[in-house]
Amino acid sequence: MHYKFALIGFGNVARALARLFLRKQAALEAQGITFSFTGISTGRHGYAVNPDGLDIQKALELVESGQSIQPLTNYHLPITNSLEVIQHSAADIMFENSPVNKQTGQPALDHVRAALNLGMHAITANKGTVVHGYRELTALAKSKGRQFRFESTVLGGSPVFSIFRETLPLAELISFSGILNATSNIILSRMENGETYEDAVKYCQSVGVAETDPANDVDGWDAAIKVAALATVLWDIPTTPQQVNPTGIRGITPQMIAQAKAEGKRYKLVCSAEKVGDKITTSVAPQLVDSTSPLYSMMNSSTGIAFRTDVLPDYSVIVSEREGMHGGPIETAYGLFADFVNIVK
Numbered sequence: 001m002h003y004k005f006a007l008i009g010f011g012n013v014a015r016a017l018a019r020l021f022l023r024k025q026a027a028l029e030a031q032g033i034t035f036s037f038t039g040i041s042t043g044r045h046g047y048a049v050n051p052d053g054l055d056i057q058k059a060l061e062l063v064e065s066g067q068s069i070q071p072l073t074n075y076h077l078p079i080t081n082s083l084e085v086i087q088h089s090a091a092d093i094m095f096e097n098s099p100v101n102k103q104t105g106q107p108a109l110d111h112v113r114a115a116l117n118l119g120m121h122a123i124t125a126n127k128g129t130v131v132h133g134y135r136e137l138t139a140l141a142k143s144k145g146r147q148f149r150f151e152s153t154v155l156g157g158s159p160v161f162s163i164f165r166e167t168l169p170l171a172e173l174i175s176f177s178g179i180l181n182a183t184s185n186i187i188l189s190r191m192e193n194g195e196t197y198e199d200a201v202k203y204c205q206s207v208g209v210a211e212t213d214p215a216n217d218v219d220g221w222d223a224a225i226k227v228a229a230l231a232t233v234l235w236d237i238p239t240t241p242q243q244v245n246p247t248g249i250r251g252i253t254p255q256m257i258a259q260a261k262a263e264g265k266r267y268k269l270v271c272s273a274e275k276v277g278d279k280i281t282t283s284v285a286p287q288l289v290d291s292t293s294p295l296y297s298m299m300n301s302s303t304g305i306a307f308r309t310d311v312l313p314d315y316s317v318i319v320s321e322r323e324g325m326h327g328g329p330i331e332t333a334y335g336l337f338a339d340f341v342n343i344v345k
Helices: 012-023 025-030 056-064 082-088 108-117 127-143 161-167 182-192 197-206 221-234 254-262 329-344
Strands: 002-008 034-041 047-049 093-096 121-124 173-179 265-276 279-290 303-309 315-319
Touching (some): 002 082, 025 034, 034 082, 082 108, 093 108, 121 127, 161 221, 182 254
Antiparallel strands (some): 173 303
């Protein structure tokens, strides 16, 4: 079976995904799966559409050398925006990775709607689509006989949503607690080793895990939207980051870190939620944890989450730090790739 792909957003994650598909091409062909890329939309390098297949290697080279991908287009109409890429790509699968707007979920919501309405499966790493459109987009996908998947929105490529969808049937989720933001965890770990907050932030920026403005990470908003996404999907209770109302790590001082260390404890930006009756309570805030907590040993870029259900008291997913790896595009790309494989298998 041959599948045509549209890539909406062609940043680090989407380019890592394209390379992953090329690397896994032989393995996919052994399963009877072939593919081509027929549409690409970028924020700064233009748009390209060719229903017969784009030269993806050339697209990668053009973008990474700062050039436009427009010359790759082989289509009779000018392509001027992402919705036109979706419309004219003749794709079977749309991968949505445009920049996220956490307040509205746009323009990702419109991209996913358009793809589903055209009979495409929609796969995204965009948390805004889940927080602002989960019920609508899931219902739309079902009405079209297609699927809306989003495994990469929390913990990158590690299975979280699919655990409940596929391997824990009818398990009732009671609560969860975890570390969902690697950047804040790196900062707190480095402060525990004697660095100042400012130097730890600069380190994260130097290795590409923090933006020039790190507010999204250090003020807890990235963690909050992940908590909101988990609550929205796993409990089917629409939840926003504003309802989570996070407290970040800016107020954690070296003196607080040293005092905690002396007591055998450490600070973590803990993400948690609990359902009681029909209501849920959510939190993102720095907390002191000791060695009895599974969060205690999650240092540097390690992340993870522990679920409590009515059938399994504690079920954890932990993404341990690998030397020289800080999480990011490759892991997130794998989540998108896994969603594709799970849709078509």
